[in-house]
Amino acid sequence: MFRGLSAFPLTPTTEYGIDEKTVHTLVSRLATAGVDSIGALGSTGGYAYLTRDQRARVTKIAVEAADGVPVIAGIGALRTSQVLALAEDAQNAGASAVLLAPMTYQPLTEDEVFGLYEDVTRELSVPLCVYDNPGTTHVHFTDELHGRIAQLPNVASIKIPGVSNDPAQAKARVDALRALIPETVTIGVSGDWTAADGLNAGCDAWHSVIGGLLPQTALAITRAAEAGDTARAITLSNQLEPLWALFRRHGSLRVVSAAAHHLGLIAEPNLPRPLHGLTAHARRDVIAALDSTGATA
Amino acid sequence: MFRGLSAFPLTPTTEYGIDEKTVHTLVSRLATAGVDSIGALGSTGGYAYLTRDQRARVTKIAVEAADGVPVIAGIGALRTSQVLALAEDAQNAGASAVLLAPMTYQPLTEDEVFGLYEDVTRELSVPLCVYDNPGTTHVHFTDELHGRIAQLPNVASIKIPGVSNDPAQAKARVDALRALIPETVTIGVSGDWTAADGLNAGCDAWHSVIGGLLPQTALAITRAAEAGDTARAITLSNQLEPLWALFRRHGSLRVVSAAAHHLGLIAEPNLPRPLHGLTAHARRDVIAALDSTGATA
Numbered sequence: 242m243f244r245g246l247s248a249f250p251l252t253p254t255t256e257y258g259i260d261e262k263t264v265h266t267l268v269s270r271l272a273t274a275g276v277d278s279i280g281a282l283g284s285t286g287g288y289a290y291l292t293r294d295q296r297a298r299v300t301k302i303a304v305e306a307a308d309g310v311p312v313i314a315g316i317g318a319l320r321t322s323q324v325l326a327l328a329e330d331a332q333n334a335g336a337s338a339v340l341l342a343p344m345t346y347q348p349l350t351e352d353e354v355f356g357l358y359e360d361v362t363r364e365l366s367v368p369l370c371v372y373d374n375p376g377t378t379h380v381h382f383t384d385e386l387h388g389r390i391a392q393l394p395n396v397a398s399i400k401i402p403g404v405s406n407d408p409a410q411a412k413a414r415v416d417a418l419r420a421l422i423p424e425t426v427t428i429g430v431s432g433d434w435t436a437a438d439g440l441n442a443g444c445d446a447w448h449s450v451i452g453g454l455l456p457q458t459a460l461a462i463t464r465a466a467e468a469g470d471t472a473r474a475i476t477l478s479n480q481l482e483p484l485w486a487l488f489r490r491h492g493s494l495r496v497v498s499a500a501a502h503h504l505g506l507i508a509e510p511n512l513p514r515p516l517h518g519l520t521a522h523a524r525r526d527v528i529a530a531l532d533s534t535g536a537t538a
Numbered sequence: 539m540f541r542g543l544s545a546f547p548l549t550p551t552t553e554y555g556i557d558e559k560t561v562h563t564l565v566s567r568l569a570t571a572g573v574d575s576i577g578a579l580g581s582t583g584g585y586a587y588l589t590r591d592q593r594a595r596v597t598k599i600a601v602e603a604a605d606g607v608p609v610i611a612g613i614g615a616l617r618t619s620q621v622l623a624l625a626e627d628a629q630n631a632g633a634s635a636v637l638l639a640p641m642t643y644q645p646l647t648e649d650e651v652f653g654l655y656e657d658v659t660r661e662l663s664v665p666l667c668v669y670d671n672p673g674t675t676h677v678h679f680t681d682e683l684h685g686r687i688a689q690l691p692n693v694a695s696i697k698i699p700g701v702s703n704d705p706a707q708a709k710a711r712v713d714a715l716r717a718l719i720p721e722t723v724t725i726g727v728s729g730d731w732t733a734a735d736g737l738n739a740g741c742d743a744w745h746s747v748i749g750g751l752l753p754q755t756a757l758a759i760t761r762a763a764e765a766g767d768t769a770r771a772i773t774l775s776n777q778l779e780p781l782w783a784l785f786r787r788h789g790s791l792r793v794v795s796a797a798a799h800h801l802g803l804i805a806e807p808n809l810p811r812p813l814h815g816l817t818a819h820a821r822r823d824v825i826a827a828l829d830s831t832g833a834t835a
Contacts, residue, residue: 256618256619284643284644289616289643289644290616290617290643319586319587319810320587320810320811320812321553321810321811321812322553322810322811343812344643345674346581346586346587346641346674347581347586347674347789347791347813348673348674348789349812349813350814352814353812353813353814354812356811356812356814357811357812360811360812376645377642377643377644377645379676492644492645494644513616513617513618513619514617514618514619514653514654514657515617515618515640515646515650515651515653515654515657516644516646516650517647517649517650517653
């Protein structure tokens, strides 16, 4: 499950609710494109901003639309009891696996982060992916902590932040983590602009924001890396550099939101306030970047 | 309202709900002690971990127990629509003012932070205090942003993080902010171990964690500073240094939780998981620190 391309679609939302029809459309086209799994309710899917009912509903729609492609549902929340309820809902909605980031308000100690995963994995009957995303959670996992958590039952994968674009450094980072976790636990890379580097360095999966919008583009990079054609993976990724630069500048969520609108896939507004869509100026940059990649919906 | 000692009590909580009787007791003793306001549902009150219903209920109990002392209710949430609902609830429950920290999952731009305050202050009929707490929100307010927000209707105060223990630096920091905000907007200091410095430097209020547990202790510091006896304020604060050191090390929430239990004020567990109470070793340190201050309930 936690191998190849995991595509993370947007969840279009307004102050009045979720655009459920578009959720179905977005997931359905990923399944048709042949992605390996669908990451519903990841950070790109805005999980942190949705109610429990909305999240159950989105997971159910995603499972239907995925038509057999495994759906991984984000179950992160600030409180353990909420995470447990969301895990139950995700399993009832047919998710094949769950993704858990340790959301924080009060900074957590290492033992508290471990305790969260201990409490949650004990109750699961599907595999879990540890979501290491310091940019949103402000939790800085040590490899030692990853090693402890990876021994827990049902832990099947770790989603790590972006790696170095130096191949030796990227490989050293992946190898160091691999040495501390069971052989059965896979490693996935995020930070789209480093994905080719991560896959070439031995990551088993790419948790991809752009894959949720342009699945063929992300699949080409993934399949090249899987076939051992490291140079082609890098070349294809480098072609997307105008887009990656905007991801780094504005956050990938705001950029894919504007891109999806430009491609006619979603209406606006579609982000949960207080998040704003991009300015007109930044939108022009997004359109130019899309044009330079030749991307169409 | 946003002057003097604002005392922030705990909200004892378990996986089964809130200990409402203890919420009443904790607030009531603050009112009896003569604090200037009560900060219900601050970070110490665990607002980020509670449901909308729980928060409405805690505010209602706090207003009853406060017996005329103004209650400031925290209304922070990740989504603007949630904040608006919480603001409505707080006003309906009788809160005299609200406190709003810009909680984040996706990092917010300055315009998004401003937009949040713009959207919320437009709907308020009570004053608002801007809660600048980078340790939990990871929003780093510039003074320019504070200046913009302070012009909005209903903004009455800014709660700033701890200041320098160098008097000249602390005064320069408070003066710099003061120069950018309307005269009617007050400044409150948090970070208990810097409160005497902040009050001496001209802050109008102290938003106090220890004041929620040991109100007389915090009042003595506040009244000394208000009377212009800067040396006495510092001396009294320095007597609490063993406690401040533990606040800095473990986070003030975990320390006051253990201290309140030691003083017989609350049962355990009382923190929302994934937060853990302190270890046995750290608890001994807390008890020793309490003993050294001569604090009793």
